[in-house]
Amino acid sequence: MTIQPFKLERFYSIHEFTAKHLLCSSDCEAMTIGDLLALENGANEKFQNHWLGYTETKGNPALRQDISNIYSTISSDEILVCAAAQEPIFLFCHAVLKPQDEVIFQFPCYQSVQSIPESMGCTAVKWTVNYNDNKPEFDIDVLSQLITNKTKVIFLNSPHNPTGHHFSKEEQQAIIALARKHNIIIFCDEVYRELEHSPQFAIPAFADAYENGVSLGVMSKSYGLGGLRIGWLATHRQDILEQIAILKEYTTICSSAPSEFLAGVALRNRGEILKRNLEIVHSNIPLLTTFFDKYADLFSWHQPNAGPISFVRMNFDTDDLDLVNRVVAAKSVLLLPGDVYDFKGYFRVGFGRKNMPEALSKFEEFVTENLLK
Ligand SMILES: Cc1ncc(COP(=O)(O)O)c(C=O)c1O
Structure with missing residues (x-):
């Protein structure tokens, strides 16, 4: 590669x-770690006694339950825990894409969603930000023109790194309608989700809002716990999760047991x-x-x-x-x-x-x- x-x-x-x-x-x-454990009665003692053996490839079931509580329609079986956000982006691309596929990504972007597909022989097509009086915007008519019969995935990131742009509910619905019409998967990097500056700006996770939606979440950003290296994918597409689990057996096999425990404490007190x-x-x-x-x-x-x-x-x-x-x-x-x-x-x-x-x-x-x- x-x-x-x-x-x-x-x-x-x-x-x-x-x-x-x-x-x-x-x-x-x-x-x-001490401040985190102090958020929950008894967590410190449970952490001391936590078993340091391997955990499940898809993630500790208790943690998957805590993660699924972030979503409205996603069950714990529809979660796959990974090493932070980078591993799931990498594994998702390798699970879903073939050479010659096209993907669309918001530009500028966190580079993985461009460079990983390109490294696999895919064409990565830019959906470029417009600055309208300093305000970043992504034009959905332009997105519709970028779609071809080879488009396999639209990569989104909302809230967006680096522009700070965040889609509205109406824009989210319009993008989903386009993707549904062309049978395209939406992978939305939602690592900054739940940090809307006011509740009115919150939008549903793409995994909840679209049957072909995959949401990426992580402990590193909104929760500030990057050292845990715990992230996850949420989707109703069991076939995609299964393919990713197969690939994960070639990368990390399972996540760190202490990190999974601590991530659970954090999510229950998020x-x-x-x-x-x-x-x-x-x-x-x-x-x-x-x-x-x-x-x-x-x-x-x-x-x-x-x-x-x-x-x-x-x-x-x-x-x-x-x-x-x-x-x-x-x-x-x-x-x-x-x-x-x-x-x-x-x-x-x-x-x-x-x-x-x-x-x-x-x-x-x-x-x-x-x-x-
Ligand atoms: C949009 C986005 N996705 C993924 C990542 C990677 O996150 P992690 O370091 O938790 O793997 C980052 C890190 O900056 C990011 O900004």
């Missing part, structure tokens, strides 16, 4: 653990975890709004209605990678350049972490010292 290096992950591997201030994180605030993370988001957003208003000549952003990230346009003539490298060298503040998405002229900011205000004020120092002259 020949696959393109993952530009975003390569960039992160250089800077994530050396930059002091991360201003582009896509995950919410994490917590300690209301509390999400409340805390949304409070962080709601306290960070006004700081970003003030900042981008103050420096409107330099930057433009559109406040998203879901998720912990947004893409910011640079209104001056500097290469985004060059700017990001200068900011990290001068102030140890990390931004994510549009370059890693092959979408120049933008950078990503993240606002799900408690220490975002310090990172933003360090970035402001850079701006006043270097960009206002």
Whole structure:
């Protein structure tokens, strides 16, 4: 298999653990194992006694039950637990796609949904964002024109990395109607789901809303527990889950037993975890709004209605990678350049972490010292 290096992950591997201030994180605030266990009576003792043998390939049944409670029509048998979000994207592609198939993906994107199909000899067709007065939009008429009789899968990501775009219920229904008409599978990466900034922006999971829908979920982002490396696929399509389970026996076989236990505790207490993370988001957003208003000549952003990230346009003539490298060298503040998405002229900011205000004020120092002259 020949696959393109993952530009975003390569960039992160250089800077994530050396930059002091991360201003582009896509995950919410994490917590300690002790804090997580304290959320549930008796969990600490149960964790100490948890069995460290292998678990089921499809995932511990108790965890699958906890995961299925996130959905409205999905049962625990319609869940497959995987290693975070990357493994299920990889396995889904290998389970469903053949060379010469076409897939459509929102562009810019988290690179897996383009590079994995391409590495398999598929054609990956871009459904490109439109910026309408800074607001990211995906035009459904354009999507309909991209569909051919070879289109096998539409890859969606909502809330979207990196633009922060999130589909409305009406848009979701229109996309499903199109996919249904052409018998296309929808794979929706929903790793930022449940972090809608107000309940009115929540939409059903694609696995609930469409009989050929596959939803990807993970502990890493909205719940802030990336270290667990637990993710899952939810779908009514048993044939797809079965094919993925067969492939998983060549990758991880089963997930980590302690992580499965901890993920269960987190999901049973997800209301509390999400409340805390949304409070962080709601306290960070006004700081970003003030900042981008103050420096409107330099930057433009559109406040998203879901998720912990947004893409910011640079209104001056500097290469985004060059700017990001200068900011990290001068102030140890990390931004994510549009370059890693092959979408120049933008950078990503993240606002799900408690220490975002310090990172933003360090970035402001850079701006006043270097960009206002
Ligand atoms: C949209 C999207 N999907 C998948 C992933 C991968 O998540 P994980 O690190 O939990 O595998 C990310 C990580 O940034 C992401 O933003």
